[in-house]
Amino acid sequence: xxxxxxxxxxxxxxxxxxxxxxxxxxxxxxxxxxxxxxxxxxxxxxxxxxxxxxxxxxxxxxxxxxxxxxxxxxxxxxxxxxxxxxxxxxxxxxxxxxxxxxxxxxxxxxxxxxxxxxx
Numbered sequence: 867x868x869x870x871x872x873x874x875x876x877x878x879x880x881x882x883x884x885x886x887x888x889x890x891x892x893x894x895x896x897x898x899x900x901x902x903x904x905x906x907x908x909x910x911x912x913x914x915x916x917x918x919x920x921x922x923x924x925x926x927x928x929x930x931x932x933x934x935x936x937x938x939x940x941x942x943x944x945x946x947x948x949x950x951x952x953x954x955x956x957x958x959x960x961x962x963x964x965x966x967x968x969x970x971x972x973x974x975x976x977x978x979x980x981x982x983x984x985x
Contacts, residue, residue: 876928887933915961
């Protein structure tokens with residue numbers, strides 16, 4: 867689960883926070899920074915459960931994704947469908963809180979997605 871979330875969470879949260887595919891999401895330097903920080907947060911939380919992920923490797927994977935790639939969450943948001951926000955961000959936020967791992971970037975992108983949903 868953690869290996870998947872390390873890449874899925876920043877992609878889904880980042881693209882949904884701006885309502886754009888990967889290219890424009892990464893071009894927004896603040897969102898790009900938040901996505902890369904989410905990777906580090908997920909990796910830190912995963913490590914508390916004995917799962918060791920390389921945040922640099924995951925970051926390179928994120929940066930190498932096609933510009934026109936859209937996350938399913940961003941597609942759901944655009945279509946007005948319910949979002950799987952808790953399924954993507956919930957484990958990171960809950961386990962981080964339980965284990966004393968700060969997750970401010972994940973929290974910020976969740977907040978931004980929430981604002982996008984309410985627009």
